Amino acid sequence: MALPDTAPLLVGLLLLFHAFGAWAIVEVNMEDKVEVMAGETAQITCMFTTDEGLGGTTIQWFYVLPNKERQRIYNKEPMHEAAEQNTLFTHRISLNVSGTAAVLAIRDVGVRDNLEFICVIKTLTPEEAEGRTQLKVFKSPTFPTIEAVETGISVNEEAPSKIGSCRVKNGYPKPNITWYRNNMPLRNTPREVVVTSRTTIESSGLFSVQSELTMKVKKEDKDAVFYCEVIYVVPGATKMTESQHINITVYYLPTEVNIWVESPKGNIKEGDTLELRCDNNGNYPSSITTIKHQNSEYSVENKTMVRTNVKRLDGGVYECTFLETDNFEEISGSTKVSVNYLESAVITPKDSIAVMEGEELKASCNALSSLQTSTTWFKNEKLVSKGNTLSVKSATLETAGMYKCVVTVPEMEGMKTSSTLQVNVKGSPQILGPDVQEVETYETTVNLTCSATGFPAPTIMWTTSDGKNLNALQTETEDGAQSVVTFKITSNVKVFCNASNDFGSKVVEFNIKTIVHTTPTTTTTTSTNTITDDTVQTPTKSPNIKKESKGFVIAIIIIAIFLLAILGSVLYFLYKKGRICGRSGKQDFSKRKSSKDNIVVEMKSDNTEEAILLGVNGEKQQPNDQ
Structure with a gap:
């Protein structure tokens, strides 16, 4: 409404300025560029000055098309302002004027908004x-992905071979990829x-970039680490992102080829399980490894050879060949294997030796071995000598026996061999035990x-x-002989054992004494049968049992x-008092029971001929009442 009223006034003022030749002075200041990340809001500021004041100022915003033409996007006049319709910015822009500053805000900017914007002040x-x-929009690319050749x-x-490829997506401006080794x-x-890029x-x-690396590899590249680096720009800075690291397989x-003994560690002996390993400092797929x-x-076509229960002939040179x-x-490469051995012990003289009593005993023991050995002699599991030679200056009967020679290898545990030697000492017999032996027995025969x-x-x-010869069984022992005779005894007698050989004899005397049997008696009682005296037999004593032990047994029996006699007396006393067998108080001795109710017990004594018959109720009965 106000515009028609003020229009003539404005036109008049314009004619007045024109008549006097006075023109207004207008100046505009803007930044060369404004940088913003995609998706954010860009603010472009237009600073202006005019000597006419702000009342009649018109502000217009344009952007430059690719063909350099202008496209207006916003118009602000003194009495009216609006965004131009049907442009890229129609619904995304707004203008804020504060004093001499006009700020154009563009929401949700994208890379298509990388344009030049013009602010016009009239x-x-x-x-x-x-x-x-110039509005510059930036977008950070995705994290780079890298793939190595399989x-x-x-x-x-x-020719150079492909190492891998690196890819980065959706960045703006275009990111750059650099490869590293x-x-x-x-x-x-x-x-x-x-290095090729696409x-x-x-x-x-937005820009997506893929880069591929090809190169001629060397042996050192087997341990090399490859990766790619992406460089991109953001407002006010340059950033870098590094991909994961990859390795490649280099053939x-x-x-050089190496072969060694994997087990056993240290020295090897016969019977061990031998394991050989082979390896080389190369890496090649089409190859054959052989151990021979x-x-x-x-030989075996493998990097490992296993031989069980090895012998000395299994030693020698083993060669590993890479083809x-x-x-x-x-x-190829090789190694030498030594299999240590210890042969069976050999004693000289072999098996047995006989020496005269008082003479020197001498024997030697040896075992062939690839290593230093140690020899010891044992008798009855006791150490008697060290060294290869067994020597006794003056042999006695005690010298005789079985000797064991043990040969070991101190350097290796488990290497051991042994052999035995029977030593016999020639001399007159010796009988074990005293020259006179006492034998007492109850038996009629003794052994x-x-x-x-x-x-x-x-x-x-x-x-x-009395001059009789006794037949006996004789057996040989390790150091002599043993004989056992069974002798029937009729009276005290002496028996002689006579041991003899080519060098003499020895006699031992056995004094045999018989012991008379004793037959003590006792009286016992039963409830159903007549009890008679039983003769108690004492145990038969063997020739080796002493008199004291027999006396002790007899005392126990007596x-x-x-004690049994005392028990019988107590029972009889209780019976008389009526404490057992149903007696209570006085009984009528004239009262008689029927014969079927009577159980009779006859008690006999060696000191009286009287027989007392007791009934069930305890009445005393005559023998003719039974």
């Missing part, structure tokens, strides 16, 4: 001014390193044993003091009989 006079700002690469390849950047080098512009206007021929025993031509099957190049040592084994004869 006054009531024909005078106008403009300023320009197959191995041979150092013998003539062990923290060192890789640049294109003819016939050595080739850029894709997505429908959103190369070995320059040069002495026997025994590259593409060009049939061959390389007498006589053991004698000596070599040759003595012959044992048995005789009695005490037991005495």
Whole structure:
């Protein structure tokens, strides 16, 4: 409504300024560029000054099309303002004017908004001014992904081989990719390193970049670490993102082959399980590894050889051969294996030796071995000598026996061998035990044993003091002979054991004494039968039981009989008092029971002929009443 009223006034003022030739002065200041991340709100400021004041100022915003033409997007006049319709910014822009500053806000900017924006300031006079700002939009790319080749690469390849590829997506401006090997950047080098990149512009206007690395590998690359680095720009800075690290498989021929004994550790002895291992400092897929025993031509196509229960002949040189099957190049290595052994112990003289009593005993023991040995002699599990030689200056009968020679290898546990030697000492017999032995017995026969040592084994004869020869069984023992005779006793007698051989004889005397049997008696009682005296037999004593032990047994039996007699007296006393067998108070001795109710017990005594008959109720009965 106000516009028609003020229009003539404005036109009049314009004519007045024109008539006097006075023009307004307008100035505009803007930043060269405004940087913002995609998705944020960009604010472009237009600073202006005019000597006419702000009342008649018009503010217009444009952006520059690719063909350099202008496209207005906002118009603000003194009495009206609005965003232009049907533009890229119609619904995303707003203008805020504060004093001499006009700020254009663009919401949700994208990479398509990377444009040049123009701010135009007009006054009531024909005078106008403009300023320009370049809007720059940035978008950080995704984290780079890297892929290594799955197959191995041979150092013998003539042309560079593909190492891997690196890819980064949706960045703006376009990100750059640089390859690294062990923290060192890789640049294109003819016939050595080739880096190729391919850029894709997505429908959103963002950039995706893929880079591929090919190079000629060396043996050292088997341990190398490869990765790619992505460099991109953000408002006011440059950033870098590093991909994961990758390794590649490098195939190369070995320059050295090694073979060694994996087990056992240390020295090897016969009977062990031998394990050999072979390896080389190369890495090649098409190859054959062979381990061979040069002495026997025994071989396996493997990096491991196992031989069980090895013998000394299994020692020697073992060779490991690596054969590259593409060009049939061959390389080998070897090691020497020693299998230690210990043969059976050999005693000289063999098996047995006989020496005269008083003479020197001498024997030697040896065992062939690949290592130093130690020899010891044992008798009855006791150490008697050390060294290869067993020597006794003056042999006695006690010297005789079984000797064991043990040969060991101190350097290796478990290596041991042994052999035995029977030593016999020639001399007159010796009988074990005292020369006179006392034998007492209740038995009518006794077994007498006589053991004698000596070599040759003595012959044992048995005789009695009355000149009788006794037949006996004789057996040989380790150091002599033993004889057992069974002798029937009729009276006290002496028996002689006579042991003799080619060098003498020895006699031992057995004094045999008989002991008379004793038959003590006692009285016992039963409830159903007539009790008679039983004769108590004392145990028969063997020839080795002493008199004191027999007396002790007899005393025990007598005490037991005495205790039984006391028990009988107590029972009878209780009966008389009516405490047992149903008696209570006085009884009618004239009262008689029927015969079927009577149970009669007859008690006899050695001191009286009287027989007392007791009924069930305790009445005394005459014998004719039974």
